[in-house]
Amino acid sequence: MRLENVAFRYRRRDPWVFRDVTLSLAVGSVTEVTGHNGAGKSTLLRVIAGLRLPRVGVVKDRPARVGYAPERFPVDQPFSVRGYLGHMAAVRRVPRDAVDAWAERLHLDHLLDVRLPELSKGSGQKVGLAQALMGDPELLILDEPFAGLDAAIRDALPELISGLAADGATVVVSDHQRCIETLPGVERLRVADAAVTRLAPDGTADDWTVLEVEVPADEAATLETKLRADGYRVRRAGQ
């Protein structure tokens, strides 16, 4: 999937959370989103997941099956873990036995009959992960998935993410705990100062420079499309 010239702000007069974001998320890739608190990581994840519409630009080729686990799972719901996951499985059109399978994988099986409001933060986080994972997602968005998790699952989750990516899922993770940075081939994005920058493997920002190109007016659109497809950031003069 691809973000083209995407910009987002919450209200018309608000400052931009980010702008001029053009990036590709390859099938089977794992992307780590970093940035300070309030930089706009969660907003970027929501735009990628389709929960927020960009004010400018487009998100293209978003897969149909999206799994999204929020930073704080909403435990204030009148269901047991089993009942909640059963409803989400039905909404995702996956067999009900997927609930038991994922509960076992995430060490949730002993909590299946516990009511959601009675869960600890970590257990709530596991329920959020289970509902995101059980639909066999093609695009998996995890917002701070490691926060509050016990050591066993925290250690197992990077491998799980890696396995899903190997099976063809596009994974985007916001991770303050730095649990996935050791995974091989992780791409990194930094959200800061209303910009999204792709980081080099060593953590430094890719070195970009501005190159002005003059083209005949009738060829501008074609060249712009071509350059964007090649991963370059393109701004028209006067925009």
Added chain:
Amino acid sequence: MIALVRFQMAGYVRSLRVLQPLIVVALFAALILSQGPSGPDASTLAARTFADVAAFMFPVWAWAARALLDTQPDEQRALTATAARVPHTPLWAGLLAAYAMNLCLGVVALAIPLLQALQAGSPGSAILTGCALNLLVAAPGTLLGAWTSRAVIPDPGVSLLALLGGALGFLLLGIGPLAWLSVPMIDWLRAAHDGPDAFTSHFPAVALHLLLWSLVVGALYATTARRRP
């Protein structure tokens, strides 16, 4: 779609929010409707009750729909939106769940008037018209509730004022020259108070008005709610 409807209805019922309108409707039925019509005009009065129930239930339906649509926390709405593969499904599922729940409340409200109308020998056509009227009025009631739900008006105080103001506003609007913009409450009440025949003969116009109103307001709601986070 059906799974989402069941999820929303289950959340509303299990959170016990359903008790609020249910208690109001049960009290209305026990204290007012149970005093059935009597005397020589009993059958006419019994048929008229259907129109009164529809007018009473309009704000109750709006209130119940708003409560049902607001039951899910905002973050859960985001999870539901990603789980449903078609972007518009949660919106229509929410409306359908609210309408279905309102029909259940309508059954509770209409149980006593229906029995009384049958006992009093009200014309079958008037009874059917009364039931159909309530079936139709539940739709604009649901839509008023949807327009005042958190997805459209995040502030709970403002949304409550909008709900009360909307219900009162539509009643007042129905009296003046802009009645065609409103829910035709005054029309159906006047027709019902003119007798069962007038109630039945005016019903097609009232039904058409209700359907058009619901279509326009529902389409505007779908357009607006879709743009909200």
